[in-house]
Amino acid sequence: DVIDVRPLTGKGLFTYDPGFVSTAACDSSITFIDGGKGVLLHGGYPIDELAEKSDYMEVCFLLLNGELPTPEQKETFVKTVKSHTMVHEQLNHFYNGFRRDAHPMAIMCGVVGALSSFYHDSLDIDNEHHREVCAYRLIAKMPTIAAMCFKYSNGQPFMYPRNDLSYAGNFLQMMFGTPCEEYQVNPVLEKAMDRIFVLHADHEQNASTSTVRLAGSSGANPFACIASGIAALWGPAHGGANEAVLTMLEEIGDESNIEEFVAKAKDPNDPFRLMGFGHRVYRNFDPRAKVMKKACDEVLAELGIENDPLLRIAKRLEQIALEDEYFVERKLYPNVDFYSGIILKAIGIPTNMFTVIFALSRTIGWISHWSEFHSSPNKIGRPRQLYTGPVQRKYPG
Numbered sequence: 455d456v457i458d459v460r461p462l463t464g465k466g467l468f469t470y471d472p473g474f475v476s477t478a479a480c481d482s483s484i485t486f487i488d489g490g491k492g493v494l495l496h497g498g499y500p501i502d503e504l505a506e507k508s509d510y511m512e513v514c515f516l517l518l519n520g521e522l523p524t525p526e527q528k529e530t531f532v533k534t535v536k537s538h539t540m541v542h543e544q545l546n547h548f549y550n551g552f553r554r555d556a557h558p559m560a561i562m563c564g565v566v567g568a569l570s571s572f573y574h575d576s577l578d579i580d581n582e583h584h585r586e587v588c589a590y591r592l593i594a595k596m597p598t599i600a601a602m603c604f605k606y607s608n609g610q611p612f613m614y615p616r617n618d619l620s621y622a623g624n625f626l627q628m629m630f631g632t633p634c635e636e637y638q639v640n641p642v643l644e645k646a647m648d649r650i651f652v653l654h655a656d657h658e659q660n661a662s663t664s665t666v667r668l669a670g671s672s673g674a675n676p677f678a679c680i681a682s683g684i685a686a687l688w689g690p691a692h693g694g695a696n697e698a699v700l701t702m703l704e705e706i707g708d709e710s711n712i713e714e715f716v717a718k719a720k721d722p723n724d725p726f727r728l729m730g731f732g733h734r735v736y737r738n739f740d741p742r743a744k745v746m747k748k749a750c751d752e753v754l755a756e757l758g759i760e761n762d763p764l765l766r767i768a769k770r771l772e773q774i775a776l777e778d779e780y781f782v783e784r785k786l787y788p789n790v791d792f793y794s795g796i797i798l799k800a801i802g803i804p805t806n807m808f809t810v811i812f813a814l815s816r817t818i819g820w821i822s823h824w825s826e827f828h829s830s831p832n833k834i835g836r837p838r839q840l841y842t843g844p845v846q847r848k849y850p851g
């Protein structure tokens with residue numbers, strides 16, 4: 455709908471577009487999506503090629519700099535990130551303030567936001583070097599903070615980062631290692647973890663990235679802006695879907711119950727939706743879901759659990775939905791979250807940590823967009839509204 459509000463704004467027309475279905479809020483050179491064709495490119499490179507040939511550190515460099523690194527640039531980049539992997543010792547005490555059974559996303563919001571109290575130089579947002587340092591700190595510390603959430607919930611001691619390991623290998627060691635014995639990283643799981651990081655790294659102006667950009671547009675501290683992104687990601691319509699998919703597959707429980715759940719999802723009077731299906735932008739296969747499905751098969755084969763009952767339910771559910779008129783008509787395909795949960799579960803990651811891993815991976819996208827916003831002349835984001843309340847009236851009495 456286009457509404458003539460020239461008398462109110464003194465400027466041109468403005469559009470009423472709930473959910474920003476067809477409104478671009480910015481321009482960006484980081485990521486391109488063609489939802490109709492199911493294409494996702496970072497810096498011009500297709501996501502499936504990046505997942506196959508590249509690794510998360512390279513993709514981080516690409517998102518921040520617009521180009522893949524040379525071998526020398528990559529070495530320097532990785533070394534710099536590794537120099538920031540530890541968190542301030544004082545931060546360890548924060549965790550004690552949270553309930554042991556708190557959702558780890560709640561802890562992430564608090565702890566990442568609190569990083570803003572440690573790095574006062576990060577407010578110098580017009581300084582390119584300071585923006586870069588913020589990115590290094592965040593990329594490096596997110597795995598440490600995420601693994602600490604897990605260790606806190608199960609009462610084990612926090613593990614220090616090990617900089618002799620890869621980014622993914624170090625994360626696995628902080629999650630599953632103990633001070634009692636040296637953790638041996640399984641290379642297949644390490645590769646799968648890295649792939650999950652790559653596939654979630656950026657996705658242009660989704661709800662969480664737009665939130666980070668909007669919060670950043672006021673000049674707020676970048677760590678606080680990332681915390682706002684974590685909050686926006688948490689919901690089941692966005693990053694929380696990977697957790698919701700697994701819960702749904704467990705509720706389905708058996709292939710014989712799939713039809714019943716599909717019928718519920720189609721019922722206009724039932725709010726239930728098939729989790730991991732549908733996407734605002736993709737009206738075709740989510741290219742990340744294809745890679746994720748392949749990675750899922752590889753991981754389960756490596757672990758000798760190809761017959762995992764949840765995977766069987768997932769595959770059958772996908773097949774049924776893809777042949778169902780309701781889903782076909784609405785162009786509802788599996789999205790990135792449909793298979794990621796099964797891989798994460800196979801790796802041994804508890805369900806309530808799934809969205810944390812999404813947040814960890816997406817941090818590079820958030821900070822790249824935040825940095826892009828501040829690297830050129832910009833305006834505070836200020837959406838308008840359509841007022842639907844009472845007209846001006848007299849105060850009673």
Ligand code: ACO
Nearest residue numbers: 690691692693695719727728729730731732733734784789
């Ligand atoms: N199951 C059943 N029906 C669905 C689903 C679903 N998963 N998704 C959309 N629909 C239906 C809607 O009911 C609606 O039907 P109608 O036209 O008869 O009213 C139609 O498809 C269009 O749906 P909208 O809600 O308008 O689509 P929108 O673009 O706003 O929503 C969203 C996209 C939020 C992803 C939605 O598809 C959904 O809720 N999916 C399940 C949650 C999920 O997997 N989220 C992860 C997204 S990917 C990510 O964030 C990484």
